[in-house]
Amino acid sequence: MLKSDATDKRSLKAIRHEADLIVVGGGLSGTCCAITAARAGIRVVLVQDRPVLGGNASSEVRLWVLGATSHMGNNNRWAREGxxxxxxxxxxxxxxPEGNPLIFDTILLEKVISEPNxxxxxxxxxxxxxxSSEDTISSLSAFCSQNSTLYELVAPLFCDASGDGIVGFQAGAAFRMGAESREEFGEKFAPTAEYGELLGHSLYFYTKDTGRPVRFVPPxxxxxxITKIxxxxxxxxxxxxxxxxxIEYGGRLDTVHDTETIKWELWKVVYGVWNYIKNSNEFPEAETMTLEWVGHIPGxxxxxxxxxDYMLxxxxxxxxxxxPDAVAxxxxxxxxxPADGVFSEKPGCNQWHSKGLYQIPYRCLYSRNISNLFIAGRIISASHVAFGSSRVMGTSAHVGQxxxxxxALCTRDGLMPRNLVETQGIASLQQALLKTGHHIPGLRLRDEQDLIQQATLTASSEFALTELPADGPLVTLAQSAAQMLPLPTGPVPRLTAWAVAEQDTTLTVELRRSSQASNHTPDVTxxxxTIALRKGKQEFELNFDASVDEPCYVFVMFMKNEHVKLQYSNLRVTGVLSVFNRINAAVSNFGKQEPADDIGVxxxxxxxxxxxxxxxxxxLKLSKPGIRLFGPENIRNGIQRPTSQPNAYVADLADPNPTLTANWPTRQRISRVDLFFxxxxDHPLESVIMVHPETASPFCVREYILCNDRQERIYHKTxxxxxxxxIRFEQPVETRSLTIHLKATNGSAPAALLEMRCYEE
Structure with a gap:
């Protein structure tokens, strides 16, 4: 029993936490920031004002996570953030794979609490x-309503990933709110009055079919x-x-201080919409449906x-x-x-895509006037227009990493954020990120500590793309289709394709590439x-008599012809992909991007x-020797995904036991092995709502075995x-060779390995 006499005043329980880094905001950016820093060896306090992690991706808001992949609706191939x-x-x-937001909560929480730092x-x-001074934060004060506890949070470094910038704002960090004029940065897409200066909030609802009639009485x-919408x-x-x-609102209000007002307006809309669906008699299928969940906080x-120091x-x-300081x-x-959101007569969004990925510089990720403050997530240094792209959660998480x-590097070397630029520390930062699988377009990993770089590599077999066999479906060319093929510098191989024509017709086939080798927008013909097809099934030759002057992907494009069925293949291979000139209205993709005005896109x-x-x-069948770009040297070229080339070792389809061996002239002591599969x-992996057809990539190796130079098994993953x-070994493995046996994949694709690194620690 606890009994306390009456007193004039009591103080709340107070706890002091000291760390190397305080991260404020447990959305995906703050979460990925904290995990990355902790794994790099520094002590982190992650402060989240909600009961779960994930921010807009959490079960409290339930927005799917997306980034550069854009629902597979743009030309950014193999672009999911690493x-x-x-x-x-x-x-x-x-x-x-069903996209249950509650399960996503558990995964985020598990990842964080598994990190002892x-x-x-x-x-x-x-x-x-x-x-402690005009430009230096010394500590933060925080309060937990659930345990009635005050926290004093002390560290030399702070990261504001809070979304509204609660730390930066109170610290006096320079900030902006609203849209810049067209003249300030020369941005031709700077918004006009009807689009306003801010994007609004959204609030969602979930429904469920109960199997019996359900009535709804609106609040x-x-x-x-409903016609107000x-x-x-x-x-x-x-x-x-x-x-x-x-269902968006608030673009003409103060999106910080008017959030509660905005939430009430969104509640009015949501319950009004559901009343319309349930009680308007226009949706008889809704008779047995109930409103299962409505968000309590807007996204x-x-x-x-x-x-x-730089504004995107x-x-x-x-x-x-x-x-030069690209890090994401x-x-x-x-x-x-539109600023009026759901009440606007304009389309809900106005999306304009670039031809490929763009770099985000490190100078956008710290405050220009608060010396020890990093900024992450949607509040990074970007104009309103650039923010329209950089704000999404996949990108924000990548920035947080x-x-x-x-x-971690600042802590190790006793630096402030800006010092990494001033002391030429950016190269170290870039290389440290690349080691974790964090992709930075245009950069390669150069790891002098990696023992694989000094090894001789051999493989039991090597895939050569000589044929995509004609064992798949026949599909009508109702939309133009293209096969992407990676090529080295030199002539384009002769090709054979197969089709069925309903009548005598002609088929146009184009060969294109991208004007930038690392892009996948086919803008150069x-x-x-022009192929004459007779009625019936036939094969036909494609001799383009063309060359490429640098390694890149080419697009073999079969243009729309509804009288032709094109033969497809069941073979799927790492770094080989088909694409279609198709519509994806969800991301304003209508087959072609054609701005009516000069808006700078x-x-x-x-x-x-x-x-x-x-x-x-x-x-397709390719002339000999086919495409031979899948050799073992790819595992140490410093790129861990297809870009302008496959950048992967791929085994031959007929190889019953694909193996890759690294040999050294002298015995090595190996403590750690890093593998990338x-x-x-290219698959966007939306976190909620959308159902994914598998639970793992069909290209990913499911089972593998590592062996030493005596062919003894030293590690087995199933x-x-x-x-x-x-893989970390309790005791270093002493060996003159290391062999990986790629035993099985999660699908029917040939076994592939993107990168392999070995270290003595």
Whole structure:
């Protein structure tokens, strides 16, 4: 029993935490920042003002995680973000292909509490910033309402990943809120008055079919006139959750301080929409449906943006400008919304894509006037227009990883964030990130400590692309289709294809490539053939008489002809892909991007893959020697995904026991092995709502064995589904060779390995 006499005043319980880095905000950016920093060896306190992690991706909001892959609706191939966010999304794919947001919560929480270097404070809100000088934060004060405890959080470094920038704002960090004028940065897409200066909030609902009639009596505050929503006829009984992202409001209000007002307006809309669906008699299928869940907090898109030493602009995104301090990338469209949101007569979004990925420089990730403050997530240093792309969660998480690693290097060397630029520490940061699987376009890993770099590599077999066999479906060319083929410098091989024509007709076949080798937008035509087809099934030759002057992907493009069925193949191979000139209205892809006005974006076509189980390769036979770009040297070329080449070792299809061996002239002491497998970076892995057809990538090696120079088994993995596998031996393995046996994949694709590294620690 606890008994206390009456007293004048009592103080709350207080706890002091000291760490190397305090991360405020447990959305995906803050979460990935904290995990990255902790794994790099520093002590982290992660402070989250909600009961779960994930922010807009959590079960409290339920927005799917997306980034550069853009629902597979743009030309960014193999563009899913790597590193920790990739690990999280793949684990969610494995455990939760149905997209249950509650399961995603558990995965995020598990990842964080599994790190001994992280102290996690949930339901804890930062309310005060203390400074030791004008430009230096000394500590934060926070309060947890659930345990009635005050926290003093002390560290030399802080990261604000809070979304609204609660730390940066109170610390006096320079920030912006609203849209810049067209003149400030020369951004031609700077918004006009009807689009306003801010993107609004969204709030979602989930439904369930009970199998029996359910009535709905709306609350008194529900929107009583659905026609106040100009696009109300878009509502239906099938869509729910973030499929209704366009239920948006607040773009003309203060998206920080008016959030509660915005939430109430969104509640009015949601309950009004459900009343319309249930009681308008226009949706008889809704008779047995009930409203299962409505969000209690809105998902925020935009509020403050903090100024770094560099501000990302529209030109950085569209022109894909390169930066010496690049540490992350984006690839979502420039996606701006009308300020009136759901009450606007305009479309819910106005998306404009670039031709490929763009780099995000490190100088955008720290405050220009608070010396020990990193910024991460949607509040990084970007103009309103560039923010329209960089704000999405996959990109924000990738940025958070860069900040986490930067904080670890600063801690190791006693530096402040800006010092990494001033002391030439960016190269070290970039290399440290690349080691984790964190992709930075245009950069390669150069790891002098990797023993594989000094080894002689041999393989039991090597895949040569001589044929995509004609054993798949016949599909009508109702839309133009293309086969992407990686080529070295030199002539394009002669090809044979197969088709069935309903009548005598001609088929146009084009050969294209991208104007930038690392892009996958086919905007340069190398050759065009007109093929005369007779009625019936036939094979036909494609002799383009063309060459490429650098390693790149070419597109063999079969143009739309509804009288022709094209033969496809069942063979799927790492780094080989078919694409289609198709529409994906969800990301404003209508086959071709054609701005009517000069808004500073490019005109080009969209050629995008189909989701599995579709997306077969087009059947082709190649002249000898075929395409031989899948050798073992790829595992140490410093690139861990297909880019302008496959960048993978792939075994021959007929090899019953694919093996790759690293040999050294002298005995090595190996303490750690890092392996990177193909988890299909082209698949976007939306975290909720969308159902994925598998639980693991069909390209990913499921079972493998490591052996020493005596062919003794030193490690055996039987259930792999992750990209990165790190093997640490309790005692160093002394050997003159290391052999990996790629025993089985998670599908029918030939075994592949993207990277292998070995270390003596």
């Amino acid at each position: 590193g920790v966010i990739d690990e999280i999304l793949i684990e969610n794919w494995y455990r939760n 992280i102290t996690l404070l949930l339901n804890t809100a930062v309310y005060e910033v203390k400074k 008194s505050y529900a929107l009583d006139d 100009p696009r109300y006829r878009r509502f239906n009984a099938q869509e729910y959750g973030c499929q209704l992202w366009w 925020k898109r935009e509020s403050r943006r903090f100024e770094g 602009t529209q030109q950085d995104v569209v022109e894909q400008r390169t930066h 990338f984006g690839g979502w469209s420039i996606d701006l919304h 860069a900040v986490g690693m930067a904080a 190398l050759a065009t053939l 490019d005109t080009f076509e969209f050629w995008c893959p189909e989701r599995r189980p579709k997306g077969h390769n087009i059947a 193909d988890t299909d970076y 259930d792999n589904h992750q990209t990165r596998n790190t």
